[in-house]
Amino acid sequence: MKKIKTVESFIQCFFEENIEQLKLNYPGISARILIDVFCQFFNNSARNAMTKDSMDPFFMRIKEGVPLEYIVEEKFFFNSPFYVNPNVLIPRNETEILVEKALEHISKRGWKSFADIGTGSGCIALSLLTESRSPLKGFAVDVDRSALDVCKTNHRRLKSKMPIDSSLELLLGDRIDPLQESVDFIVTNPPYIDDNEGRKGVHHQTDGHEPELSLYLPEGEYDSWFEKLFKDSHRMINDGGALLMEGHEDKLDALKDLSLTVFNNAKIIQDYTGAKRFLFAYKD
Numbered sequence: 103m104k105k106i107k108t109v110e111s112f113i114q115c116f117f118e119e120n121i122e123q124l125k126l127n128y129p130g131i132s133a134r135i136l137i138d139v140f141c142q143f144f145n146n147s148a149r150n151a152m153t154k155d156s157m158d159p160f161f162m163r164i165k166e167g168v169p170l171e172y173i174v175e176e177k178f179f180f181n182s183p184f185y186v187n188p189n190v191l192i193p194r195n196e197t198e199i200l201v202e203k204a205l206e207h208i209s210k211r212g213w214k215s216f217a218d219i220g221t222g223s224g225c226i227a228l229s230l231l232t233e234s235r236s237p238l239k240g241f242a243v244d245v246d247r248s249a250l251d252v253c254k255t256n257h258r259r260l261k262s263k264m265p266i267d268s269s270l271e272l273l274l275g276d277r278i279d280p281l282q283e284s285v286d287f288i289v290t291n292p293p294y295i296d297d298n299e300g301r302k303g304v305h306h307q308t309d310g311h312e313p314e315l316s317l318y319l320p321e322g323e324y325d326s327w328f329e330k331l332f333k334d335s336h337r338m339i340n341d342g343g344a345l346l347m348e349g350h351e352d353k354l355d356a357l358k359d360l361s362l363t364v365f366n367n368a369k370i371i372q373d374y375t376g377a378k379r380f381l382f383a384y385k386d
Protein backbone atom coordinates (compact mmCIF):
# COMPACT_ATOMS: atom_id res chain seq x y z
CA MET A 103 0.00 0.00 0.00
CA LYS A 104 1.22 3.54 -0.80
CA LYS A 105 2.29 5.92 1.97
CA ILE A 106 -0.72 7.91 3.26
CA LYS A 107 -1.09 11.21 5.13
CA THR A 108 -4.83 11.68 5.78
CA VAL A 109 -7.99 9.59 6.17
CA GLU A 110 -9.09 10.93 2.78
CA SER A 111 -5.91 9.76 1.05
CA PHE A 112 -6.17 6.40 2.87
CA ILE A 113 -9.69 5.92 1.52
CA GLN A 114 -8.58 7.04 -1.95
CA CYS A 115 -5.86 4.33 -1.87
CA PHE A 116 -8.36 1.72 -0.62
CA PHE A 117 -10.74 2.71 -3.41
CA GLU A 118 -8.10 2.41 -6.13
CA GLU A 119 -6.85 -0.94 -4.84
CA ASN A 120 -10.35 -2.48 -4.61
CA ILE A 121 -12.11 -0.74 -7.47
CA GLU A 122 -13.17 -3.85 -9.41
CA GLN A 123 -14.68 -5.61 -6.38
CA LEU A 124 -16.31 -2.39 -5.13
CA LYS A 125 -18.07 -1.80 -8.46
CA LEU A 126 -19.61 -5.27 -8.33
CA ASN A 127 -21.34 -4.50 -5.04
CA TYR A 128 -21.80 -0.75 -5.28
CA PRO A 129 -22.77 0.41 -8.78
CA GLY A 130 -21.85 4.08 -9.19
CA ILE A 131 -19.46 4.09 -6.22
CA SER A 132 -16.72 6.75 -6.09
CA ALA A 133 -13.97 7.61 -3.61
CA ARG A 134 -16.01 10.71 -2.67
CA ILE A 135 -19.08 8.59 -1.77
CA LEU A 136 -16.85 6.30 0.29
CA ILE A 137 -15.36 9.28 2.15
CA ASP A 138 -18.86 10.64 2.89
CA VAL A 139 -20.05 7.26 4.19
CA PHE A 140 -16.88 6.94 6.28
CA CYS A 141 -17.49 10.39 7.81
CA GLN A 142 -21.10 9.47 8.62
CA PHE A 143 -19.97 6.16 10.16
CA PHE A 144 -17.31 7.72 12.37
CA ASN A 145 -18.47 10.91 14.03
CA ASN A 146 -16.03 13.79 14.60
CA SER A 147 -14.80 12.75 18.01
CA ALA A 148 -14.16 9.19 16.81
CA ARG A 149 -12.24 10.54 13.80
CA ASN A 150 -9.93 12.61 16.01
CA ALA A 151 -8.86 9.53 17.97
CA MET A 152 -8.65 7.29 14.91
CA THR A 153 -6.07 4.55 14.51
CA LYS A 154 -5.58 2.06 11.68
CA ASP A 155 -7.12 -0.69 13.88
CA SER A 156 -10.26 1.28 14.69
CA MET A 157 -10.84 1.83 10.96
CA ASP A 158 -10.70 -1.90 10.14
CA PRO A 159 -14.35 -2.81 10.91
CA PHE A 160 -15.51 -0.18 8.43
CA PHE A 161 -13.29 -1.44 5.60
CA MET A 162 -14.13 -5.08 6.37
CA ARG A 163 -17.83 -4.34 5.91
CA ILE A 164 -17.18 -2.51 2.66
CA LYS A 165 -15.16 -5.47 1.40
CA GLU A 166 -18.04 -7.81 2.33
CA GLY A 167 -20.33 -5.66 0.18
CA VAL A 168 -22.65 -4.63 3.04
CA PRO A 169 -25.12 -2.03 1.67
CA LEU A 170 -23.98 1.49 2.57
CA GLU A 171 -27.38 2.22 4.16
CA TYR A 172 -26.82 -0.57 6.71
CA ILE A 173 -23.33 0.77 7.44
CA VAL A 174 -24.56 4.29 8.20
CA GLU A 175 -27.89 2.93 9.56
CA GLU A 176 -29.90 5.45 7.59
CA LYS A 177 -31.93 5.87 4.41
CA PHE A 178 -33.63 9.09 3.41
CA PHE A 179 -37.18 8.35 2.18
CA PHE A 180 -39.80 10.82 1.03
CA ASN A 181 -39.08 13.73 3.41
CA SER A 182 -37.49 12.00 6.38
CA PRO A 183 -34.38 10.10 7.46
CA PHE A 184 -35.22 6.50 8.46
CA TYR A 185 -33.13 4.34 10.77
CA VAL A 186 -32.43 0.98 9.08
CA ASN A 187 -30.60 -2.20 10.06
CA PRO A 188 -30.33 -5.66 8.40
CA ASN A 189 -33.70 -6.69 9.88
CA VAL A 190 -35.53 -4.47 7.40
CA LEU A 191 -35.58 -3.87 3.67
CA ILE A 192 -33.79 -0.66 2.68
CA PRO A 193 -36.64 1.62 1.51
CA ARG A 194 -36.59 2.01 -2.29
CA ASN A 195 -37.12 5.21 -4.25
CA GLU A 196 -40.00 3.75 -6.31
CA THR A 197 -41.97 3.13 -3.10
CA GLU A 198 -42.12 6.92 -2.71
CA ILE A 199 -44.58 6.88 -5.65
CA LEU A 200 -46.88 4.63 -3.60
CA VAL A 201 -46.79 7.16 -0.74
CA GLU A 202 -47.40 10.04 -3.14
CA LYS A 203 -50.43 8.30 -4.72
CA ALA A 204 -51.82 7.35 -1.30
CA LEU A 205 -51.57 10.99 -0.17
CA GLU A 206 -53.48 12.10 -3.29
CA HIS A 207 -56.22 9.55 -2.53
CA ILE A 208 -56.36 10.70 1.12
CA SER A 209 -57.04 14.31 0.18
CA LYS A 210 -59.48 13.49 -2.66
CA ARG A 211 -61.45 10.81 -0.82
CA GLY A 212 -61.21 12.12 2.74
CA TRP A 213 -59.78 8.82 4.04
CA LYS A 214 -58.98 8.85 7.75
CA SER A 215 -57.58 5.43 8.62
CA PHE A 216 -55.23 2.87 7.11
CA ALA A 217 -53.16 -0.25 7.67
CA ASP A 218 -49.66 -0.73 6.23
CA ILE A 219 -49.08 -4.46 5.77
CA GLY A 220 -45.41 -5.53 5.91
CA THR A 221 -44.32 -2.21 7.38
CA GLY A 222 -40.58 -3.01 7.81
CA SER A 223 -38.83 0.27 8.70
CA GLY A 224 -42.26 1.94 8.73
CA CYS A 225 -41.24 4.17 5.81
CA ILE A 226 -44.70 4.05 4.17
CA ALA A 227 -46.87 4.36 7.30
CA LEU A 228 -44.72 7.04 8.90
CA SER A 229 -44.42 9.09 5.68
CA LEU A 230 -48.21 9.07 5.35
CA LEU A 231 -48.57 10.22 8.94
CA THR A 232 -45.95 12.97 8.67
CA GLU A 233 -47.02 14.22 5.22
CA SER A 234 -50.82 14.04 5.33
CA ARG A 235 -52.49 17.42 5.88
CA SER A 236 -55.35 15.74 7.75
CA PRO A 237 -54.93 13.52 10.82
CA LEU A 238 -54.81 9.76 10.24
CA LYS A 239 -55.24 6.69 12.37
CA GLY A 240 -52.68 4.11 11.22
CA PHE A 241 -51.82 0.49 11.91
CA ALA A 242 -48.40 -0.91 11.00
CA VAL A 243 -48.33 -4.70 10.65
CA ASP A 244 -45.33 -6.99 10.27
CA VAL A 245 -44.83 -10.69 10.81
CA ASP A 246 -41.26 -10.08 12.02
CA ARG A 247 -40.82 -8.67 15.53
CA SER A 248 -37.31 -7.38 14.79
CA ALA A 249 -38.70 -5.33 11.87
CA LEU A 250 -41.38 -3.87 14.15
CA ASP A 251 -38.61 -2.78 16.56
CA VAL A 252 -37.08 -0.73 13.75
CA CYS A 253 -40.49 0.77 12.95
CA LYS A 254 -40.89 1.62 16.65
CA THR A 255 -37.56 3.50 16.65
CA ASN A 256 -38.58 5.48 13.58
CA HIS A 257 -41.99 6.21 15.08
CA ARG A 258 -40.33 7.65 18.19
CA ARG A 259 -38.00 9.79 16.07
CA LEU A 260 -40.66 11.14 13.71
CA LYS A 261 -43.60 11.55 16.09
CA SER A 262 -43.01 15.28 16.51
CA LYS A 263 -43.56 15.77 12.74
CA MET A 264 -47.09 14.27 12.91
CA PRO A 265 -50.37 16.08 13.61
CA ILE A 266 -51.11 15.74 17.32
CA ASP A 267 -54.34 13.78 16.71
CA SER A 268 -52.72 11.24 14.38
CA SER A 269 -51.77 7.84 15.76
CA LEU A 270 -49.91 4.67 14.86
CA GLU A 271 -50.38 1.25 16.44
CA LEU A 272 -47.82 -1.49 15.73
CA LEU A 273 -49.22 -5.01 15.27
CA LEU A 274 -47.36 -8.31 15.03
CA GLY A 275 -48.83 -10.98 12.74
CA ASP A 276 -49.60 -12.36 9.31
CA ARG A 277 -50.99 -9.91 6.74
CA ILE A 278 -54.48 -8.71 7.80
CA ASP A 279 -54.93 -11.19 10.69
CA PRO A 280 -53.94 -8.87 13.59
CA LEU A 281 -56.24 -6.05 12.41
CA GLN A 282 -59.18 -5.69 14.83
CA GLU A 283 -61.08 -2.88 13.10
CA SER A 284 -61.85 -1.88 9.52
CA VAL A 285 -59.91 0.93 7.81
CA ASP A 286 -60.43 3.28 4.85
CA PHE A 287 -57.47 1.88 2.94
CA ILE A 288 -54.73 -0.70 3.06
CA VAL A 289 -51.31 0.07 1.69
CA THR A 290 -48.65 -2.56 1.22
CA ASN A 291 -45.25 -3.26 -0.28
CA PRO A 292 -45.27 -7.01 0.43
CA PRO A 293 -42.51 -9.52 -0.34
CA TYR A 294 -43.19 -10.04 -4.04
CA ILE A 295 -40.38 -12.08 -5.55
CA ASP A 296 -41.13 -15.69 -6.37
CA ASP A 297 -38.52 -17.75 -4.52
CA ASN A 298 -38.14 -20.03 -7.52
CA GLU A 299 -37.92 -18.12 -10.81
CA GLY A 300 -37.58 -14.62 -9.30
CA ARG A 301 -34.44 -15.08 -7.17
CA LYS A 302 -32.15 -15.30 -10.23
CA GLY A 303 -32.98 -11.72 -11.22
CA VAL A 304 -32.12 -10.23 -7.80
CA HIS A 305 -28.83 -8.33 -7.38
CA HIS A 306 -26.42 -10.42 -5.29
CA GLN A 307 -25.99 -7.62 -2.72
CA THR A 308 -29.76 -7.54 -2.09
CA ASP A 309 -29.99 -11.34 -2.01
CA GLY A 310 -27.00 -11.62 0.33
CA HIS A 311 -27.75 -8.85 2.81
CA GLU A 312 -31.44 -7.90 2.93
CA PRO A 313 -33.93 -10.06 4.89
CA GLU A 314 -35.34 -13.09 3.05
CA LEU A 315 -38.74 -12.40 4.60
CA SER A 316 -38.90 -8.97 3.03
CA LEU A 317 -38.11 -10.22 -0.47
CA TYR A 318 -39.35 -13.73 -1.22
CA LEU A 319 -42.56 -15.71 -1.13
CA PRO A 320 -42.23 -19.49 -0.88
CA GLU A 321 -42.23 -21.44 -4.13
CA GLY A 322 -45.73 -22.58 -5.12
CA GLU A 323 -47.50 -20.25 -2.65
CA TYR A 324 -47.48 -17.05 -4.68
CA ASP A 325 -51.10 -16.99 -5.85
CA SER A 326 -52.59 -18.33 -2.61
CA TRP A 327 -50.58 -15.76 -0.59
CA PHE A 328 -52.15 -12.91 -2.56
CA GLU A 329 -55.57 -14.54 -2.71
CA LYS A 330 -55.75 -14.43 1.10
CA LEU A 331 -54.36 -10.88 1.18
CA PHE A 332 -57.03 -9.66 -1.28
CA LYS A 333 -59.94 -11.49 0.38
CA ASP A 334 -59.07 -10.36 3.90
CA SER A 335 -58.24 -6.81 2.79
CA HIS A 336 -61.60 -6.51 1.03
CA ARG A 337 -63.35 -7.62 4.23
CA MET A 338 -61.47 -5.05 6.38
CA ILE A 339 -61.68 -2.05 4.01
CA ASN A 340 -64.65 0.34 4.45
CA ASP A 341 -66.90 1.07 1.43
CA GLY A 342 -65.25 3.71 -0.78
CA GLY A 343 -61.80 2.50 0.23
CA ALA A 344 -59.03 0.68 -1.62
CA LEU A 345 -55.98 -1.56 -1.47
CA LEU A 346 -52.86 0.25 -2.76
CA MET A 347 -50.09 -2.22 -3.41
CA GLU A 348 -46.57 -2.41 -4.86
CA GLY A 349 -45.74 -5.55 -6.82
CA HIS A 350 -43.53 -7.33 -9.34
CA GLU A 351 -43.78 -6.09 -12.93
CA ASP A 352 -44.11 -9.65 -14.29
CA LYS A 353 -46.89 -10.59 -11.86
CA LEU A 354 -49.17 -7.55 -11.66
CA ASP A 355 -51.43 -8.42 -14.60
CA ALA A 356 -52.29 -11.79 -13.07
CA LEU A 357 -52.68 -10.21 -9.62
CA LYS A 358 -55.03 -7.59 -11.04
CA ASP A 359 -57.28 -10.38 -12.38
CA LEU A 360 -57.09 -12.13 -9.01
CA SER A 361 -57.99 -8.92 -7.16
CA LEU A 362 -61.07 -8.49 -9.39
CA THR A 363 -62.53 -11.69 -7.97
CA VAL A 364 -63.26 -9.65 -4.81
CA PHE A 365 -62.80 -5.91 -5.62
CA ASN A 366 -65.08 -4.12 -8.13
CA ASN A 367 -62.42 -2.12 -9.86
CA ALA A 368 -58.65 -2.29 -10.29
CA LYS A 369 -55.87 -0.59 -12.22
CA ILE A 370 -52.11 -0.91 -12.68
CA ILE A 371 -49.77 2.10 -12.34
CA GLN A 372 -46.21 2.35 -13.71
CA ASP A 373 -43.09 3.55 -11.92
CA TYR A 374 -40.72 6.22 -13.33
CA THR A 375 -38.89 3.63 -15.46
CA GLY A 376 -42.17 2.72 -17.19
CA ALA A 377 -42.38 -0.70 -15.49
CA LYS A 378 -45.69 -1.93 -14.12
CA ARG A 379 -45.20 -1.43 -10.37
CA PHE A 380 -48.45 -0.77 -8.48
CA LEU A 381 -51.91 -2.29 -8.27
CA PHE A 382 -54.81 -0.23 -6.92
CA ALA A 383 -57.98 -2.22 -6.20
CA TYR A 384 -61.13 -0.32 -5.21
CA LYS A 385 -64.12 -1.19 -3.06
CA ASP A 386 -66.57 1.33 -4.53
Ligand SMILES: C[S@@+](CC[C@H](N)C(=O)[O-])C[C@H]1O[C@@H](n2cnc3c(N)ncnc32)[C@H](O)[C@@H]1O
Nearest residue numbers: 193220221222244245246276277291292293316
Ligand atom coordinates in the same frame (compact mmCIF):
# COMPACT_ATOMS: atom_id res chain seq x y z
C1 LIG B 1 -40.79 -5.57 0.81
S1 LIG B 1 -40.65 -5.40 2.56
C2 LIG B 1 -41.41 -3.79 2.72
C3 LIG B 1 -40.89 -2.99 3.88
C4 LIG B 1 -41.37 -1.53 3.85
N1 LIG B 1 -42.82 -1.46 3.89
C5 LIG B 1 -40.85 -0.83 2.62
O1 LIG B 1 -41.65 -0.55 1.72
O2 LIG B 1 -39.65 -0.56 2.54
C6 LIG B 1 -41.89 -6.55 3.11
C7 LIG B 1 -42.14 -6.59 4.61
O3 LIG B 1 -43.22 -7.52 4.81
C8 LIG B 1 -42.97 -8.29 5.96
N2 LIG B 1 -43.71 -9.55 5.82
C9 LIG B 1 -43.36 -10.69 5.15
N3 LIG B 1 -44.33 -11.61 5.23
C10 LIG B 1 -45.34 -11.04 5.95
C11 LIG B 1 -46.63 -11.50 6.37
N4 LIG B 1 -47.08 -12.72 6.06
N5 LIG B 1 -47.38 -10.66 7.10
C12 LIG B 1 -46.95 -9.41 7.44
N6 LIG B 1 -45.74 -8.93 7.07
C13 LIG B 1 -44.95 -9.73 6.32
C14 LIG B 1 -41.45 -8.46 5.99
O4 LIG B 1 -41.00 -8.77 7.28
C15 LIG B 1 -41.00 -7.08 5.47
O5 LIG B 1 -40.79 -6.19 6.54
